[in-house]
Amino acid sequence: MKKIMLAAMALITAIPLLAGEETIKQPYAEWARFNRYENENKALKEKNTPPPVAVFMGDSIIDMWSNVIHKEFFKENNYLGRALCGQVTIQMIARFRKDVLEFNPKVVVIMGGTNDIAENEGYTELDDIAGNIMNMAEIALANNMMPVVCSITPAGEYRWRKRIADVPNKIIKVNEMLKRYAKERGLVYLDYHSALADKNNAMPAEYSGDGVHPNLKCYKVMEPLTKKAVDEALKLHKLKFKK
Numbered sequence: 001m002k003k004i005m006l007a008a009m010a011l012i013t014a015i016p017l018l019a020g021e022e023t024i025k026q027p028y029a030e031w032a033r034f035n036r037y038e039n040e041n042k043a044l045k046e047k048n049t050p051p052p053v054a055v056f057m058g059d060s061i062i063d064m065w066s067n068v069i070h071k072e073f074f075k076e077n078n079y080l081g082r083a084l085c086g087q088v089t090i091q092m093i094a095r096f097r098k099d100v101l102e103f104n105p106k107v108v109v110i111m112g113g114t115n116d117i118a119e120n121e122g123y124t125e126l127d128d129i130a131g132n133i134m135n136m137a138e139i140a141l142a143n144n145m146m147p148v149v150c151s152i153t154p155a156g157e158y159r160w161r162k163r164i165a166d167v168p169n170k171i172i173k174v175n176e177m178l179k180r181y182a183k184e185r186g187l188v189y190l191d192y193h194s195a196l197a198d199k200n201n202a203m204p205a206e207y208s209g210d211g212v213h214p215n216l217k218c219y220k221v222m223e224p225l226t227k228k229a230v231d232e233a234l235k236l237h238k239l240k241f242k243k
Contacts, residue, residue: 032094033084041098052080054107054148054230055100057092057136059115060085060213061153070219077227080105088116088124089132096136101143107233108140109190109226111150114212117170118158126170130177137187146237148229149182151175151193155212156202168201188236190229192222 029035056062056079066074066081074081082099084091089112100108115121116129137147152171158164175193182189196218198204203211207218214222 028094032091033087034095034098036084037082037099041102044103050078051104051106053078053105053234054109055080055082055103055105056109056111057096057100058083058109058111058150059087059092061114062109062111064213065219065222069214069216070223073219073223077230079109079230083111086115086120087112088121089113089129089136090121090124093132093136093139096139100140101145104143105145106237107148107230108136108145109148109150109230110136110140111152111190111192113152113174114155114171117152117167117174118161118164120161126173127177130174130181133178134181137181137185141185144241146187146233146240148188148190148233149178150190151178153192153212153214154197154201154203156200158212159210168197172201186236188229188233190225192225195221195225 054077056066056074060083062081062083063085065071066079066083071081073079080103082095084095092110092112110133112133113129116124116132117126133149137149140147152174155167155171157167164170171193175191179189179191181187193201196203196207196214203214203218205211207221208214
């Protein structure tokens with residue numbers, strides 16, 4: 001009991017010192033990279049403009065698309081990209097409230113999973129990768145938003161982690177789970193994979209410099225598919241949420 005009392009007294013004595021120290025963000029916040037869109041999100045809210053038609057949650061494939069290679073597609077359609085290079089699906093879940101829900105879009109386009117298969121944050125079971133994407137879709141539905149569930153785009157290998165074996169088949173297995181889930185839940189499934197894959201279920205050289213990340217020619221193939229999927233989701237939103 002004496003030891004417990006001494007420990008408690010030491011803790012109480014330390015509180016003023018801790019309170020006076022500079023606030024340090026938890027490693028969790030840095031891991032999820034909450035600050036990437038913090039200033040942009042704040043500026044959009046201050047303008048009090050109408051919400052975006054769709055918010056895109058994802059990894060570098062959407063990040064490069066919406067912020068670098070063909071951001072005009074997003075601007076013209078009132079789409080908002082909130083993707084981050086290198087992220088895995090569990091990090092996307094962590095950002096989902098700040099970077100998606102707070103904008104109150106009618107549609108949420110969710111594309112992730114390739115970095116999970118590449119083990120950017122360590123090994124993840126394939127059904128857990130699909131499960132994380134399904135969880136984001138369910139969060140969207142619970143907030144009166146219609147999700148578009150995207151396939152993982154094709155890849156033959158990951159040049160930054162060549163030890164990952166059987167990449168094409170792992171992608172196909174996750175996509176099968178996502179397609180089945182979307183069908184069961186009556187959601188739009190956006191099948192980029194079928195439109196882009198070559199005979200080896202990899203990304204053709206004409207569509208990518210590294211076999212993973214799309215170039216402008218590839219995005220031009222993806223864009224009409226995306227627009228069609230978002231439009232279909234808008235119709236579903238109107239039917240389901242009566243808005």
